[in-house]
Amino acid sequence: MLTVSEFPDPTPGPGEIAVDVTHSAVGLIDVLMRRGVFKDQPGMPQAPYVPGLEVAGTVRELGEGVTGLTVGESVVSMSATGTGGYASVYIAPADLVVSTEGYGIDPALAVSVVPNAAMAHVALTRVAHLAEGESVLVHGALGGFSAAFPGIARQLGASRVVGTVRASKLEAAADTRLPYDKIVDSAELSNALTDEKFDVVIDPVGGQVRTGSLSLLKPGGRLIAAGNASDDWTHQIGSNQLWLGGITIAGFNAGAYLPTHPQYIRPALQAALTAVAAGLGETVVDVLPFGEAAAAHQRMEDRALRGRIVLTPQPRS
The missing domain is CATH 3.90.180.10 (Medium-chain alcohol dehydrogenases, catalytic domain)
Known part of the structure; x- marks a missing residue:
């Protein structure tokens, strides 16, 4: 309570x-x-x-x-x-x-985006190792943490950023100012994305969304497990799917990662401020x-x- x-x-x-x-x-x-x-x-x-x-x-x-x-x-x-x-x-x-x-950022927007954008910067640079020109898929595209990823991905030189949401969020997605190339229904990925594959998938949803994401990765692709909004705490993925697809799954939990890697916090916060000031976090x-x-x-x-x-x-x- x-x-x-x-x-x-x-x-x-x-x-x-x-x-x-x-x-x-x-x-x-x-x-x-x-x-x-x-x-x-x-x-x-x-x-x-x-x-x-x-x-x-x-x-x-x-x-x-x-x-x-x-x-x-x-x-x-x-x-x-x-x-x-x-x-x-x-x-x-x-x-x-x-x-x-000096950044001209409204404090309500700053607190909504800057900390998450800093964490997204660490996740993309230190865990996903996003390279310039790579593509990114973000599940739960309008969620607090997810919404920080497209701006940081753009800042890092991503060539394409696609988001997914539940059908009930598609109307809100159509009005978003976040820098996605497009946002699609998470229940219709095979139809919405046809044969498109991604270098990096950000998944704060978990459950069957995580399993379905494996087929959306290019060989050498990386999936970042960044949450469990599905509330499915028993979900598992077979390791054979990883080596057969040549893909990597890594977990990112800022509460566990940042205390042992404090040297990345300051540059991530500065990168986040720059991205938000440039209009890349308009949630x-x-x-x-x-x-x-x-x-x-x-x-x-x-x-x-x-x-x-x-x-x-x-x-x-």
Whole structure:
């Protein structure tokens, strides 16, 4: 259950930054964590806790040893723990914070796209090893994480980017400003794509979509398993399909990958800012007050959204 509570304002420790939050993004991972899907995984938060892993706001206070930012500067931050974002004041590790000053990006869009675009940059460069001129297929094309991939793929020189959505999302897909070449019905891939094959497939959906994706890869192609929106936790893929097709499947979970590869965070955040400022991340954003966090989660579970949902705190007294 989500409830609004009052706590004392936190202060940053060494290497940390306190952020006065103006916007907090709501993601599917927040819903899964609230439902306890990961409660038995080591290191995952246990209730009660404050959800939220993406915030935008202004620097409130710098912890000892933090340089390169000033109080009042506009920033976006990613979370090291996947928690703490649904708050009016957020404590962030300095290396997960990037200034948005001078980029002209609305903070609601910044928090909706920049952290995910940074993760997409890491996934495409370090895991998928996307090369200039290659093609990319993105499942769940309008979802929060998926929507970050077409812009970053374009930035990296992809020759073609195609998205897939459920039939109920096709109308919204027709109006999107995201840089896809086209978006097709995920249930009609064989007809919609004819014989087209891809170098990289991004799959945050899982289940049978993941299995069906194997036949859409070129020899040497790479599938990035980046989520499980299908909620199919028993799905398996036979290893013989991999060697027969000459393809690779790799998992990407930013919460597991980035803490052990921190050197990629800063360049990824900068690349994300550049992409969003260039108009490559124009997704739909719905802004709600913190008091409607439960309704936001329900919309996520019902798939009743066209882009991202962002929460804003009540004005501070």
